[in-house]
Amino acid sequence: MSGDTPPVGERWRALRAATGPVDPSELEALWADLQVVDASSILGPWRGFALLTGHPIEKVLASGRWHGKRFDALDDAKPLICRAEDGSLYSDTKAGKGEASLWNVEFRGEVTATMVYDGMAVLDHFKRVDDHTLMGVMNGKPGLVLAEGRPFYFGLERE
Known part of the structure; x- marks a missing residue:
């Protein structure tokens, strides 16, 4: 990271606060600077949000x-923990075609926590922003996850 590049936390907060489309190259650069995380260290509930790039999954x-x-x-x-009309939370196994498991998987030359979907060729890779925040990259086959060759970017905050 060059001396002119703001710290990771500052860059994350700016991208998290963006209300319009974010340049995927900024997300890629941030991802490259984040620390890998072990699958066993991320157990528990997480609140999710899209990092807005215009990806169809949003x-x-x-x-x-x-x-x-x-x-x-x-x-x-x-x-896919979703909110029902009555406000309750449920696991949407229909949309997700089942559930998933956590593995430590190599992605872009680094081994990091990865969620492997049971029923789809989809992998969510995670890296640590801080002790309570993860950045995720949803990866998979073109047409299923990749849009114009780009993955879906999202964040998770520990509940």
Whole structure:
């Protein structure tokens, strides 16, 4: 990281606060500077949000009332915790085609916590922003996850 580049936390806060589209190259640069995280260290409930790039998954998650993710155990991860009309939370196994598990997987030359979906060729890779915040990159086959070759970027905050 050059001396002219703001600290990771400052860059994250600016991207998190953005109300309009974020340049994916800024997200890629931030991702490269974040620390990897071990799958066993991220267990628990997380509140999620899209980092707005115009990716089609942003609208899908908003219409499904996506709340976040829950990692109950390495072999028991819930990728789509959504809010029902009555305000209750549920795991949307229909949209997610099942649930998921957590693994430490190599992505872009680094081994980091990764959620592997049970029913789709989708991987969510995570890196640590701070002790309570993760950045995620949803990766998968073109047409399923990748839009114009770009993954979906999101954040998680520990509940």
